[in-house]
Amino acid sequence: IDLYLVGVGTVGNELLSILGESNQDQICLKGVATSKKMLLSESCFDPNKIGNKLKESGDKFDLDEFLDNTGEQKGNKVFVDCTASTAVSQKYTAILDRGFSIVTANKIANTLDYGFYQSLRENASKNGVSFFYEANVGAGLPVISTMQNLLSTGDKIISIEGVFSGTLSYLFNTLTAKMNFSELVNNAKSNGFTEPDPRQDLNGLDVARKLLILARETGAELELEDIIVESLLPTGSESIDSVDGFLKHLGQFDGEMRVKVKEAEAQNKRFRFIGKYEDENASVSLQKIGREHPFYELQGSDNIIAFRTRRYPNQPLVIKGAGAGAAVTAAGVLGDIQQCLVSN
Structure with missing residues (x-):
């Protein structure tokens, strides 16, 4: 060719x-x-x-x-x-x-x-x-091809759930109650783990786009605006001109995030930023999950996607690995x- x-x-x-x-x-x-x-x-x-x-x-x-x-x-x-x-x-x-x-x-x-x-x-x-x-x-994970193979062999998708962002995976796999969220975001940016403007990661739209692509594979005639997106950006973030200005603004909400993480740790739970499609509804949000959830042990910046289907109704088919990088x-x-x- x-x-x-x-x-x-x-x-x-x-x-x-x-x-x-x-x-x-x-x-x-x-x-x-x-x-x-x-x-x-x-x-x-x-x-x-x-x-x-x-x-x-x-x-x-x-x-x-x-x-x-x-x-x-x-x-x-x-x-x-x-x-x-x-x-x-x-x-x-x-x-x-x-x-x-x-x-x-x-x-x-x-x-x-x-x-x-x-x-x-x-x-x-x-x-x-x-x-x-x-x-x-x-x-490079075989996400779309696996899904297409399931559908072409007569399986039916019940739900799609995933951590689709390497950046957000890294942030919430690393964050503890002893850390400032804004400092973690800043360090991730310095190490090249985020977009040059981290707001492009934190607004959740990249995750929504990936979820939309998978939902459409099932035949769903969804549009991007049909997906309910819970942004991680505090109010007023979008109007700030500079990235440094945004990071300083984000620091004002460190206490609020620390309270959430401390509460989760006390319950032996962890935060994951999850996209989910089920019953023709699609959403993207920060969720608190327990040990029983397949995403609980996620590490580093890995992606993880779980398909519940007619053939895999109870234990989902799970694909996990590096979901970002050249x-x-x-x-x-x-x-x-x-x-x-x-x-x-």
């Missing part, structure tokens, strides 16, 4: 490294682009060298020109999106119509309005191409690229 990669940030660079290190002789890298520049070739680029080459040269990025590099070739070309761009996501239907399969780590397309979500699947089917997005939820996300993307080899 011929590969056209857009986005050579953290995940895109890691994907190039994996392609360069492993024997992927069935994959030919023919195009690489950032939001500003692109390089195209009629032969195959060396994944180990293309990053530096793109820094030194390249034409101004134009998506139509980027896609035109294949001419009339059809059926063995794959567009890989490692950006976080809404503009690129909105072009997916047109990209599928041009005979490209799409592999994406970018979760935006699957969380836009339901009509667009449906059109992606219809266009892929109509054009005989594939649309894969395993890395949208849980990075290496595992890029591996999830490469797994989908390899699926295109099989599907096409």
